[in-house]
Amino acid sequence: MKTLGEFELIERYFKRPARRAALGVGDDCALLAPAPGMQLAVSCDMLVEGRHFLSTVDPVLLGHKALAVNLSDLAACGAKPLAFTLALALPRAEAKWLEPFARGLLALADEHGCELIGGDTTQGPLNICITVFGELPTGQALLRSGATAGDDLYVSGNVGDARLALEVFRGTVSVPGALFELARARMEQPTPRVALGLALRGLATAAIDISDGLLGDLGHILKQSGVGASVDTEAVVSRVAARAASAAVEPLAGMTVAPAQWLAWALAGGDDYELLFTAPRAQRAAVLAASKASQTPVTRIGRIEAEPGLRLLDGQGQSVPNRYTSFDHFG
Amino acid sequence: MKTLGEFELIERYFKRPARRAALGVGDDCALLAPAPGMQLAVSCDMLVEGRHFLSTVDPVLLGHKALAVNLSDLAACGAKPLAFTLALALPRAEAKWLEPFARGLLALADEHGCELIGGDTTQGPLNICITVFGELPTGQALLRSGATAGDDLYVSGNVGDARLALEVFRGTVSVPGALFELARARMEQPTPRVALGLALRGLATAAIDISDGLLGDLGHILKQSGVGASVDTEAVVSRVAARAASAAVEPLAGMTVAPAQWLAWALAGGDDYELLFTAPRAQRAAVLAASKASQTPVTRIGRIEAEPGLRLLDGQGQSVPNRYTSFDHFG
Numbered sequence: 001m002k003t004l005g006e007f008e009l010i011e012r013y014f015k016r017p018a019r020r021a022a023l024g025v026g027d028d029c030a031l032l033a034p035a036p037g038m039q040l041a042v043s044c045d046m047l048v049e050g051r052h053f054l055s056t057v058d059p060v061l062l063g064h065k066a067l068a069v070n071l072s073d074l075a076a077c078g079a080k081p082l083a084f085t086l087a088l089a090l091p092r093a094e095a096k097w098l099e100p101f102a103r104g105l106l107a108l109a110d111e112h113g114c115e116l117i118g119g120d121t122t123q124g125p126l127n128i129c130i131t132v133f134g135e136l137p138t139g140q141a142l143l144r145s146g147a148t149a150g151d152d153l154y155v156s157g158n159v160g161d162a163r164l165a166l167e168v169f170r171g172t173v174s175v176p177g178a179l180f181e182l183a184r185a186r187m188e189q190p191t192p193r194v195a196l197g198l199a200l201r202g203l204a205t206a207a208i209d210i211s212d213g214l215l216g217d218l219g220h221i222l223k224q225s226g227v228g229a230s231v232d233t234e235a236v237v238s239r240v241a242a243r244a245a246s247a248a249v250e251p252l253a254g255m256t257v258a259p260a261q262w263l264a265w266a267l268a269g270g271d272d273y274e275l276l277f278t279a280p281r282a283q284r285a286a287v288l289a290a291s292k293a294s295q296t297p298v299t300r301i302g303r304i305e306a307e308p309g310l311r312l313l314d315g316q317g318q319s320v321p322n323r324y325t326s327f328d329h330f331g
Numbered sequence: 332m333k334t335l336g337e338f339e340l341i342e343r344y345f346k347r348p349a350r351r352a353a354l355g356v357g358d359d360c361a362l363l364a365p366a367p368g369m370q371l372a373v374s375c376d377m378l379v380e381g382r383h384f385l386s387t388v389d390p391v392l393l394g395h396k397a398l399a400v401n402l403s404d405l406a407a408c409g410a411k412p413l414a415f416t417l418a419l420a421l422p423r424a425e426a427k428w429l430e431p432f433a434r435g436l437l438a439l440a441d442e443h444g445c446e447l448i449g450g451d452t453t454q455g456p457l458n459i460c461i462t463v464f465g466e467l468p469t470g471q472a473l474l475r476s477g478a479t480a481g482d483d484l485y486v487s488g489n490v491g492d493a494r495l496a497l498e499v500f501r502g503t504v505s506v507p508g509a510l511f512e513l514a515r516a517r518m519e520q521p522t523p524r525v526a527l528g529l530a531l532r533g534l535a536t537a538a539i540d541i542s543d544g545l546l547g548d549l550g551h552i553l554k555q556s557g558v559g560a561s562v563d564t565e566a567v568v569s570r571v572a573a574r575a576a577s578a579a580v581e582p583l584a585g586m587t588v589a590p591a592q593w594l595a596w597a598l599a600g601g602d603d604y605e606l607l608f609t610a611p612r613a614q615r616a617a618v619l620a621a622s623k624a625s626q627t628p629v630t631r632i633g634r635i636e637a638e639p640g641l642r643l644l645d646g647q648g649q650s651v652p653n654r655y656t657s658f659d660h661f662g
Contacts, residue, residue: 027475027555028407028540029372029465036367041360042448044462046418048455076359087377087460117373120460124379129418129451129460131375134360144358209359224358 012098030117032083034135040082041134041141043073049126054169059097061188062128063104068192069211070132071112072273075197076209078142079134081114089124112194142200142207142277147225151205151278153302154287156196159214159236160262162187163269173261190273196298199290200277207277213268215310215324217276222310225278231302234315236266238299267312268324278304343429361448363414365466371413372465372472374404380457385500390428392519393459394435399523400542401463402443403604406528407540409473410465412445420455443525473531473538473608478556480637482536482609485618485629487524490545490567491593492517494600504592521604527629530621531608538608544599546641546655548607553641556609562633565646567597569630598643599655609635 034040047066049055067084074081086105090097109116114132165183167173175183193209200207206225210217214236222229237259279287284300291298305311312320365371378397380386398415405412417436421428440447445463496514498504506514524540531538537556541548545567553560568590610618615631622629636642643651 027472028404028538029374029410029472031408031472032371032373033369033469034365034371038364040363040365040371042363042414042416042464043360044416044418044450044460046420046451046453046455046458046460048420048453048458051453051455073359077362079360083373085373085375085462087375087462089377089379089458119375120377122377122379122382124377124382124458125456127377127379127420127455127458127460129375129377129458131416131418131462133373138364141358141360141362207359 030083030085032117032133034082037138038135039138039141041074041077041079041136042131043070043077043134044129044131045069045073047128055126057188058104059101060104063101063106064108064189066128066130067105067108067114067132068190069273070130071108071114071192071194072190072209072211074132074134075193076142076207076275077134077136078140078197078201078204078207079136080198081112081194082133082135083115083117084109084130084132086116086119087127087129088119088121089127090121091123091126093121093123112192136201140201142197142204143224144206144208144221145224146204147206147221147227147229147278147304148280149227149304149306150281151304152281152284152287152300153218153229153231153304154275154277154279154298154300155210155214155236156193156275156277156291156296156298157191157272158186158266159210159272159274160266160269162190162271163265164262166271167265187271190271192273193275193294193296195294196275196290196296199294200275200279200287203283203286203290204277204279207275210272210274210276211270213270213324214272214276215267215322216270218310221276221278222308225304226308228305228308228310229302230305230311230313231267232313232315233263233267233320234313235299235301237263264324361414361416363448363464365413368469369466370469370472372405372408372410372467373462374401374408374465375460375462376400376404377458377460386457388519390432391435394432394437395439395520397459397461398436398439398445398463399521400604401461402439402445402523402525403521403540403542405463405465406524407473407538407606408465408467409471409528409532409535409538410467411529412443412525413464413466414446414448415440415461415463417447417450418458418460419450419452420458421452422454422457424452424454443523467532471532473528473535474555475537475539475552476555477535478537478552478558478560478609478635479611480558480635481612482635483612483615483618483631484549484560484562484633484635485606485608485610485631486541486545486567487527487606487622487627487629488522488603489517489597490541490603490605491597491600493521493602494596495593497602498596518602521602523604524606524625524627526625527606527621527627530625531606531610531618534614534617534621535608535610538606541603541605541607542601544601544655545603545607546598546653549641552607552609553639556635557639559636559639559641560633561636561642561644562598563646564594564598564643564651566630566632568594595655
């Protein structure tokens with residue numbers, strides 16, 4: 001297998017004409033000029049083999065996911081994707097890996113009009129580091145600090161899918177094939193909720209993307225907003241049944257997964273890349289409209305309260321003990 | 332040794348109040364707002380253990396170098412440092428490594444008013460990925476593509492020092508201790524030529540920073556400018572004697588380094604982080620003034636010519652064969 005040089009590698013797989021950037025790949029720096037009145041939202045995620053993905057993952061899917069997790073941070077800010085840089089450490093520069101990786105990466109980039117403007121490639125243990133730039137009008141960013149007592153708490157899509165797929169891979173549970181395929185696609189090829197994030201500008205009071213587990217990431221909103229919350233665990237797991245139904249299988253049929261386990265994964269599973277956000281009670285219709293406009297399902301799962309701390313409730317409003325810990329990358 | 336959690340690690344070592352950024356560390360994205368009429372220069376470098384630094388390097392120096400190599404790219408664009416993101420993969424989150432690393436990193440950041448605005452930390456083989464942002468007036472970036480036949484060719488500081496230090500570490504050569512300490516400091520703690528880059532705005536016609544070797548990086552200017560060049564090898568090595576003198580040692584005394592070897596390291600050694608730039612002949616006095624104002628030595632080492640290709644000359648203007656190959660991160 002031929003090994004490529006650094007410049008040949010960039011030229012062949014990653015270089016494209018600059019579009020929105022004033023200057024793209026191929027100089028010491030790229031140049032970006034946000035439009036007047038706009039701010040630049042910047043986020044950065046690093047993916048490490050064995051920690052964030054398995055060595056056996058299809059490079060097409062890995063290229064997709066590496067950018068998706070970064071676009072998810074832009075979504076949580078309500079920013080429109082603009083450009084990104086890619087730093088890549090690779091054991092070997094091989095076309096059979098680079099070509100599909102670049103294909104998956106650039107397909108998602110094109111879908112969001114997000115331009116690759118620079119980066120770095122080097123030899124080393126496989127490591128993918130992307131820094132992404134988005135644009136938004138000054139003062140309109142969705143922050144973690146804006147939740148107010150009385151706000152509703154919402155989550156997009158399904159939570160816990162990625163963890164389900166991981167546990168099937170680990171062999172700790174089994175589920176019907178169609179459900180596994182859905183969960184696996186969600187783990188390997190998550191959909192960044194960019195359209196929903198844009199639709200929530202001026203509507204959501206606080207937002208975060210769920211990468212380390214719903215409760216853990218909710219904790220960031222509560223801490224930075226100086227509020228507490230109660231979460232309806234029934235509402236959280238309600239989507240599990242909907243998901244099983246959409247996979248055309250009987251809910252819980254043929255599975256070795258206990259309902260309590262579903263709940264644990266949904267509340268603390270990690271790797272979901274859904275948006276968790278708050279909005280005033282008076283805006284319920286507007287949130288529903290944003291969900292429809294962005295073609296992104298949204299579930300109301302709780303309420304922000306003045307009393308600090310997090311309270312879990314069952315379907316009858318009774319307290320449920322919180323035994324869930326969030327994902328820590330050094331845990 | 333206590334292992335820190337991800338959030339505790341960020342909070343303790345890297346979080347500071349936002350200054351120039353509209354929003355700093357601690358949300359899904361950081362927010363940057365370049366001033367009206369300004370462009371953002373963006374660059375990204377990844378450092379891998381064993382490839383870019385030895386596992387035994389002092390973390391203070393590593394923190395410095397990780398940011399320095401990125402600031403060097405801003406310098407080569409003539410951009411003023413503004414902010415950076417840091418993604419860090421670490422085998423273990425240990426205070427004894429993190430504290431000095433953050434200290435070296437943030438000391439250089441403070442020196443340049445360059446604010447840490449976000450990033451990512453994860454467990455994995457040691458890998459440091461920094462993306463840096465600088466600001467410059469629209470249209471004033473120093474590009475690789477502006478060199479014109481007749482321009483002078485200059486290099487800042489000394490080239491070849493980092494390679495000398497590396498070879499001493501490898502045991503292939505020996506030099507007097509004082510000279511080794513100078514070379515080692517240049518390898519482990521390079522000075523990004525930010526002040527010179529700013530002083531060269533509107534003066535240099537093309538610029539690049541030398542990370543992969545003088546001739547290799549000159550090749551990028553020649554290719555992107557559609558020109559050729561001749562390089563006076565005598566002028567390049569002239570700084571070696573000056574450096575040895577500044578170390579208070581007799582040039583070449585007590586060394587096992589042949590002059591041809593010095594030249595090879597200077598032309599193709601890599602890891603120098605000096606600026607290589609071109610300027611019109613009529614601007615020689617202005618280049619000298621820029622060098623003085625930025626307190627950065629500059630040496631005129633050649634000339635841009637219409638004839639494509641690179642010609643090496645000795646002190647008498649006679650042709651010297653080019654046997655030098657540049658550094659390739661997959662070589």
